[in-house]
Amino acid sequence: MVFSVGALLVAAAVVLFIVQPMVKGLHASLERDEDELTETEARKRVALLALRDVEYDYLAGKLDDEDYRSLKGELTAEALAALEADETARSGVLSGSAAAALEAEIAEARAGLRSGVFCSECGFANDPGSRFCSSCGHALHGIPAA
Numbered sequence: 001m002v003f004s005v006g007a008l009l010v011a012a013a014v015v016l017f018i019v020q021p022m023v024k025g026l027h028a029s030l031e032r033d034e035d036e037l038t039e040t041e042a043r044k045r046v047a048l049l050a051l052r053d054v055e056y057d058y059l060a061g062k063l064d065d066e067d068y069r070s071l072k073g074e075l076t077a078e079a080l081a082a083l084e085a086d087e088t089a090r091s092g093v094l095s096g097s098a099a100a101a102l103e104a105e106i107a108e109a110r111a112g113l114r115s116g117v118f119c120s121e122c123g124f125a126n127d128p129g130s131r132f133c134s135s136c137g138h139a140l141h142g143i144p145a146a
């Protein structure tokens with residue numbers, strides 16, 4: 001009896017020894033995923049989503065012209081500030097070429113924000129004159145520039 005209890009304890013210890021690092025590894029990877037979304041990225045995402053919602057509500061007739069212009073002005077300013085904050089936060093750790101690529105991405109997003117060619121499906125800021133979203137392929141509504 002003593003032997004079988006001992007064997008059971010050994011088996012349990014072996015199982016723990018194998019499972020514990022796996023659980024820790026899984027936990028670590030989950031934490032890493034959360035860390036990938038930095039504060040500035042989150043702010044940028046929220047600002048772009050809010051801007052998308054305004055465009056969507058306007059198209060759906062939930063906002064009149066005056067509300068739309070006022071909300072869009074506020075949210076565009078916030079989105080641009082968030083883009084700049086994100087750019088500043090990232091530029092410290094980026095290599096030269098990555099920083100240049102990000103600059104291009106931001107310039108593109110800014111152009112999209114200013115022309116208002118926003119995807120109502122995914123919120124992607126498309127180039128002026130785009131008829132379909134470059135990100136998800138959704139048909140764009142061609143909201144005129146403010």
Ligand SMILES: [Zn+2]
Nearest residue numbers: 119122133136
């Ligand atoms: Zn899209």
